[in-house]
Amino acid sequence: MANIIHYRNKCIGCGICYEMMPENWRMSKKDGKATLLKSVLKKDTSILPIHPAMIPEAQKVAKACPVKIIRVNEF
Numbered sequence: 809m810a811n812i813i814h815y816r817n818k819c820i821g822c823g824i825c826y827e828m829m830p831e832n833w834r835m836s837k838k839d840g841k842a843t844l845l846k847s848v849l850k851k852d853t854s855i856l857p858i859h860p861a862m863i864p865e866a867q868k869v870a871k872a873c874p875v876k877i878i879r880v881n882e883f
């Protein structure tokens with residue numbers, strides 16, 4: 809198993825995560841920040857459990873985020 813973790817309050821709204829993985833991300837029309845779809849919010853941090861097959865793609869997105877606020881935790 810793995811989780812995508814998103815520290816949303818530090819998002820600068822560049823849209824790269826949405827462009828790379830539109831099935832998991834949306835750009836908010838309210839505040840311009842990215843939202844991790846279907847995630848659970850815990851203290852400003854969005855957490856989404858993902859299938860292990862999605863790990864490489866999620867890691868590419870995490871690496872591409874210019875402010876490094878996306879993490880992929882494997883466990």
Ligand code: SF4
Nearest residue numbers: 819820822823825873
């Ligand atoms: S790539 Fe990072 S900074 Fe850019 S919209 Fe996504 S989470 Fe925000």
